[in-house]
Amino acid sequence: MSARHLLCVADLGREGIEEVLTLAASFDEVSSRRIPRVPVLRGKTVAWLFYEDSTRTRLSFEAAAKRLSADTMNFSVSNSSANKGESLRDTCETLAAMGIDAIVVRHRSAGVPWQITNWVAASVINAGDGWHEHPTQALLDCFTIRKHLGDFEGRHIAIVGDIKHSRVARSNIAAFSALGAEVTLVAPPTLLPPSVEGWPVKVSHDLDAVLPTVDAVYLLRMQLERQSDGLIPSLREYSSCYGLTAQRLTAVPDEALIMHPGPMNRGVEISAEAADDSRAVITNQVSNGVSVRMAVLFLLLASGSELEDTTADSLAKSL
């Protein structure tokens, strides 16, 4: 991974994704140690700039940074100057002036991480921008699938639900297809993007027909306000047409995975039975998130003569 930032999956390409996954596998081992900490990012400072609520992503990044011995700073928007009308640019320049090496940013607006790269010298990691991208979520999902299913080539992954408003879907479509999987989007037309022209996907409105053919079914969180926005008649109808109900579980192949980025709306997009099914890997996704984010931080921030000209593979062995 030669880039300075991680903004979107397309920036990584297949090779970049593979590199992250390989390195994440060795960081798994670090996490299992009695003292899960390596000194590789000692002296580096990572700042969290979260304009949107996030518990799991921020904590996951925080754990990843700490296990690599980086210093962290949290710019909490609710009690910050952003609430006093400070511009995004001024906030970023203020952060940069404190001497940071990376900004991990989440923002409700698409494109903000790209804009920040124009204003500061630090590495920028996109932790979710609007409906656009959430690359580390895609990486941890790929890592989870690889661990359970091995190779992606020829695998069939269904992404089900509110594709239109989902950064998780956009990043996962790019990542799954880059690794060779076939992707089917299953959603009512009102929850699909206005155009999927050029997307490497098939589209279906028939979850029952798709489920028996999947190697993984990926359910997206259904935002409760989509009903009041008039995009679906009711959550009840959504659940009966597109939810992974207890009945539909029987159609999921035995060795297939049930995935969800969290937080779940049990009883809406996923039934309690499906969430707790043995095929569900939802908590594995969370723990894999830490290793993947360690790999991302390491690849973007590690420097020093001992690390130069070293491949991820040999780095992993030397840890």
Next chain:
Amino acid sequence: MTDSLVLRGGTIIDARGSRRADVLVGNDGTIEAVGEDLSSRRTLDAEGCIVSPGFVDLHTHLRQPGNEDAETIETASRAGALGGYTALVAMPDTTPAMDCASVVRDVLSMGRAALTDIIAAASITVGRKGAELSPMAELAELGVRIFTDDGSGVQDDMVMKRALEYSLGLAPFTGGGSVVLAQHCDVLALSQGGFMHEGEGSSRLGIPGQPAVAEELMVMRDLALARVTGARLHLQHLSTARSIELVRAAKAEGIAVTAEATTHHFTLTDSCCDSFDTVYKVNPPLRPISDVEAVRAGLGDGTIDAIATDHAPHAKHQKERPFDSAPPGMLGLETALALAVTELDLPIETVIGLMSWRPAQIAGSDLHGRPVEAGQPANLCVFDPQEQWTIDASALASKSRNCPYEGRSVRGKVRHTILHGEAVVVDSEATR
């Protein structure tokens, strides 16, 4: 009074055609003579240049009163003069809005010191809120000939129908001329919450979209209302192929409709937004190449009557926001001619008509877009259609810098601009 001067060596192009002649501008603000080898104490070189009636922009946001951080009447008019304009139609979306006599009078009064004439448009409805009609007769008496709620269209069907009907009775207040209602066609129920063209790009970028049909549906409605009322309708900044097709059919039918297109809608596409650079955020949004080609075709075949700039200055910090919360709009006055000359594959006479006498007619102006003949007002633009230059946003006269053409190489440069006989631009520099 200004000194008389001669524009020497140029080729005159106006609505009557093209001819080589010098132009003697008298000291009373009118053209004194047109002919061979004219002389005066002062001579401005027009060798290799075209001498045309000055340009008229049907769509300028002056930002004064209310947003002088972004632009003032003085700076916008200087930008306009440098772009070859001698008249700018001021959009009424100021703060306060130009919806009553006092604000319009104020803008006109400030405009008297400007480097172009300022023609006031006024809003159709009070506060541009789309509900109650503004005092159109009183405003017409002040000289208003264009009414628009630009920035948003009049959403309510009945309000728009009544406004069109009411506009038919204003002749006693205009001295006989007609007024025109100009619409920013955009059905908000379909476009609200959108920030770029809805399509492949917006889907990929995760930016909520503004569908083309939001514009087209209001074009359809307003053409239907113009048909039943018989009132004059002008459609602003048309941006989609279907909108233009609708206007083409309406004109063939004989509906009293005119239309404008902006420079950016025939030079830029929605793929510019891939960079998330807010300089490309504009309303109506940049559209795909198929729409851009339709705009060009509409300009070529007369379906679209005028090139407008929709010059919309924004202070730098206003544009340094996330794409969805940055204000829409881009500069245009200083670059429109060059982009039209460079990008449109049209005869130069057609381009000048789109920028000068046709918008002047729509604006109801008898001072601009006139033939270059003795006795006519000396509102003139002298430009070199061959001169190559590179657009440099930092060198613009506008107070703002939201120019989407930074670094673009273009052809066609304004050399002199004459406003009521005064050389306000000489050798591509403003004289005041």
